[in-house]
Amino acid sequence: MTGIYVFSEDPRLAAELVTSAAALADEVHAVCLGADAAGTLSATGATSVVVLEARGTTGAARPEAYVAALAGLVRDRGADLLLVGATVSGWEVAARVAALLDCALVSEASVITALPDGAWQAERVMYAGGAVQTETWTGTAVVTVAAGRAVAASASGSASPVEVVAVDVDERVRVLSRTARVRAGVDLASAARVVCIGMGLAEPGDLELAGDLAEALDAEVACTRPVAEDRGLLPTERYIGISGAHVHPDLYVGLGVSGQVQHTVGFRDAKVVVGINTSPTAPLFAVCDYAVVGDAHEIVPLLAAAVRARR
Ligand SMILES: Cc1cc2nc3c(=O)[nH]c(=O)nc-3n(C[C@H](O)[C@H](O)[C@H](O)COP(=O)(O)OP(=O)(O)OC[C@H]3O[C@@H](n4cnc5c(N)ncnc54)[C@H](O)[C@@H]3O)c2cc1C
Known part of the structure; x- marks a missing residue:
């Protein structure tokens, strides 16, 4: 051998x-x-x-x-x-x-x-x-x-x-031309930090809130499938999960994400997982290193300010 x-x-x-x-x-x-x-x-x-x-x-x-x-x-x-x-x-x-x-x-x-x-x-x-x-x-x-x-x-x-x-190669099928798929210019798979919004933070104004935290953390903004497919708040390239992107970040922060397995499998290799959810029984908390029970609208600005204060 x-x-x-x-x-x-x-x-x-x-x-x-x-x-x-x-x-x-x-x-x-x-x-x-x-x-x-x-x-x-x-x-x-x-x-x-x-x-x-x-x-x-x-x-x-x-x-x-x-x-x-x-x-x-x-x-x-x-x-x-x-x-x-x-x-x-x-x-x-x-x-x-x-x-x-x-x-x-x-x-x-x-x-x-x-x-x-x-x-x-x-x-x-x-x-x-x-x-x-x-x-x-x-x-x-x-x-x-x-x-x-x-x-x-x-x-x-x-x-x-x-x-x-x-x-010798089998040339019965040949590539005649290639057309690049139009993407939103995001490479979630190689992002070191990801801020992910779920349906608990999916009103149009909420995107700004999540974007501000992402900016403070130097993170990419991602989402759950319904945020992209049902709400159309972000492009489908940005949703994480079994049928979406698989990410391997050092840090995943889930905001208003319930944590269904179809979503969590997409970040199962994340090193540190943080969840913010109003429900103490959210399944996301079972895979979290840090769990914050509360309204993301209140906690996210505080978290962003705390991150900036430490930079
Ligand atoms: C075949 C199949 C494939 C699928 N593939 C995927 C996939 O690839 N990716 C994916 O993401 N999903 C996928 N899904 C859907 C998945 O099962 C879940 O429905 C979806 O992930 C739930 O999204 P969510 O957490 O954003 O929404 P919800 O389940 O509605 O959760 C919203 C959460 O927000 C919390 N919340 C509400 N208000 C606030 C607030 N103010 N602050 C903080 N928290 C709040 C609630 O307590 C709740 O836990 C798939 C489903 C199927 C059947």
Whole structure:
């Protein structure tokens, strides 16, 4: 066996996978689909970077077109595991590689452990955070890992060796053009602090109140789904939860948020959780480090002033 191979078409996620894999194996090989990504990955401390270069393509191939090449690499080099970034494309790639290799596919692993007998174990969160499933297996497996599970490896002193491998790709489906989705210009997933408003603070004037606290904390403003979808107070990119954004902030402050599991699963990796709610039985308080029972209209300005006073 020759260590762990990692792949994601997103170089930032690929760098995170290198970090995760480095905790499990001495050798970590990062696979990418172009020279640009190779530059980023060669600075992550990976044992090597393998660039899959399509032979004679007529257009930009999708990651899915490299499935056979990726499967061949994993098989020929006897990889222990292939970690794949859990993106829409990554899910496709992972499932197809596992099918070609006829090996196990472990999806959305949150924790991976190498067991002493050579077997592997992974934990995955299920039912919107209501349960954690543990799976064990032996032999090669393809494992998908979501963004935010590890800190991306920072630039190491020496660049990893880069190997370019010419491969045949499946060009039956080609990308003809791309149109960027219009976004509200927010990247909640990488926000260090988030102030989240719920239906308890969702009148138009309340946005200013939450915005002021966010400004004091240097935080992004986010919301629950009904605030975005029912009230239209904020764009849908700003709602957190199972069907919205998944955030990993150092600080999450929930204002008038009840704390239903469909929402809380979206910030389950937050380091410190603060809740302000008029109801002492709000479910949010069960996941809070600091719980304030009271009217957010009264408490938020006091909190913002207190934060500013300490700056
Ligand atoms: C399939 C499915 C998927 C879903 N996905 C998501 C998702 O991704 N994200 C998401 O957020 N939701 C999602 N939901 C909805 C979710 O179940 C909850 O309904 C929603 O999160 C509740 O939003 P809320 O906390 O803002 O509102 P509410 O549940 O109405 O809570 C409002 C809270 O504000 C408090 N309050 C009222 N006035 C004040 C005040 N003045 N000061 C302080 N507190 C006050 C109340 O006590 C209450 O606890 C989903 C639901 C389903 C069925």
